[in-house]
Amino acid sequence: MKFWKYEGIGNDFIVIDGLSNPVEVDKNLCKIMCDRHFGIGADGVLYILPGNNNSDIVMRIINADGSEAEMCGNGIRCVAKHAFDFGMVEKKKFTIGTVKRNITSEVLLDDFGKVKSVMVDMGSPILNREEVPVNFYKNMISEPIDVGGMTITGTAVSMGNPHFVTFDKLDNEVINRLGPLLECHSIFPQKANIEFAEVKDGKIYVRVYERGAGWTLACGTGACATATAAALNKLVPFNKPVCVCLPGGRLEVTVDKDLKYVMMSGPSKYIYCGDYTGETTQ
Numbered sequence: 110m111k112f113w114k115y116e117g118i119g120n121d122f123i124v125i126d127g128l129s130n131p132v133e134v135d136k137n138l139c140k141i142m143c144d145r146h147f148g149i150g151a152d153g154v155l156y157i158l159p160g161n162n163n164s165d166i167v168m169r170i171i172n173a174d175g176s177e178a179e180m181c182g183n184g185i186r187c188v189a190k191h192a193f194d195f196g197m198v199e200k201k202k203f204t205i206g207t208v209k210r211n212i213t214s215e216v217l218l219d220d221f222g223k224v225k226s227v228m229v230d231m232g233s234p235i236l237n238r239e240e241v242p243v244n245f246y247k248n249m250i251s252e253p254i255d256v257g258g259m260t261i262t263g264t265a266v267s268m269g270n271p272h273f274v275t276f277d278k279l280d281n282e283v284i285n286r287l288g289p290l291l292e293c294h295s296i297f298p299q300k301a302n303i304e305f306a307e308v309k310d311g312k313i314y315v316r317v318y319e320r321g322a323g324w325t326l327a328c329g330t331g332a333c334a335t336a337t338a339a340a341l342n343k344l345v346p347f348n349k350p351v352c353v354c355l356p357g358g359r360l361e362v363t364v365d366k367d368l369k370y371v372m373m374s375g376p377s378k379y380i381y382c383g384d385y386t387g388e389t390t391q
Contacts, residue, residue: 112142112149113191114380117183119326119357121380123151124191127158128166140175142385149385152322155184157192164206165198172321179208180269182231182329182360186377189214190224194379209269228374231330234337234364235267242271244296249273251342257290259283264338268371270320271301272334276344279305288318302328304335308344312352326357333371336362350374 110132113124123142125132139154141147156169168188170178185205192198192205193216202215210232219225235241236248243249249265254273263275273291284305291303306315315335317328332353339345347366352359360375 110385111382112385113382114149114151115155115187115191115377116357116380117186117327117329117377118355118360118375120181120183120328121151122184122187123149123154124187125154125156126195126197127156128197132156132158134169134171136171136175136177139171140173141387143173148387149383152319152325153178153181153184155181155188157188157197160204160206162206162211163204164211165200165203166192167206169208172319173323174321176321177208178270178321180210180212180231180330182229182268182331182333182373183327183375183377184329185212185214185229186227186329186375189216189227189229190377190379193224207269224377226374226376228372229329231268231333231371231373234334234368234371235269236265236341236368238265241265241267242298243273243301244298250338254291254294254296256294257287261287264341265297265301266334266337268330268333268337270330271297271299272304272331272338273297273301274304274306274335274338276306276308276339276342278307284316288316288324292318292320302331302334304328304331304338306335306339308339311345312354313339313345314354316356327355327360329360329373329375331355332360332362333364333373337364337368337371340364 158167303318317331
């Protein structure tokens with residue numbers, strides 16, 4: 110099976126073309142392929158499938174642990190680059206369908222006509238506690254949560270997938286301990302992506318414990334959720350581009366004051382392609 114390898118500021122993916130040839134989404138196979146010792150190695154697998162419901166193409170996202178994600182910000186930029194560079198779409202602005210919503214992407218080209226960066230309208234951030242979802246008595250904006258023998262404050266935001274963002278000052282040892290505990294906390298019925306953030310000199314610095322993938326170099330939806338939480342907590346302005354710095358690189362995020370949209374802009378990079386001929390079971 111042919112595959113392509115991409116990365117978006119360190120968040121790496123296996124891309125599978127389901128347009129040229131019909132494919133079935135195989136979660137067990139994805140788990141095997143993502144293994145960094147016995148497989149190709151990746152944070153997840155991105156299937157590109159025929160469009161539906163007014164989308165030009167569809168993206169399905171399978172995490173490294175075999176679970177399916179509703180949305181992936183870095184992944185959608187990689188899919189947009191692959192779709193344009195390989196002629197799956199011919200227009201620079203097109204719609205990618207995901208499990209929960211259609212996402213509009215616009216590609217910016219280099220001097221050779223290849224995609225160098227992608228601007229994505231990530232849609233409206235969701236704060237409603239039932240839609241995030243979060244088991245809390247009200248929408249969770251800078252609210253306390255007990256975890257690992259301590260109490261921290263945070264904001265629950267969905268960008269099509271659930272996030273919990275904290276700006277509490279925590280040392281690295283505590284952050285490393287709390288990441289996996291928060292991901293599986295009972296307050297998050299579908300688990301959550303966890304962002305540990307700090308605002309400094311107008312920029313947001315964030316580490317992400319990604320649901321289904323663990324500590325990751327970058328998370329596009331995490332950057333958008335963090336920028337939204339920072340704006341809601343008056344740490345950065347609405348309606349202005351904010352630099353979100355992750356271990357793998359930087360994204361530019363703009364949060365609308367009325368929460369009608371979150372715009373994300375950043376690079377995606379093609380690494381290599383190959384044929385996977387490994388075992389399909391383990």
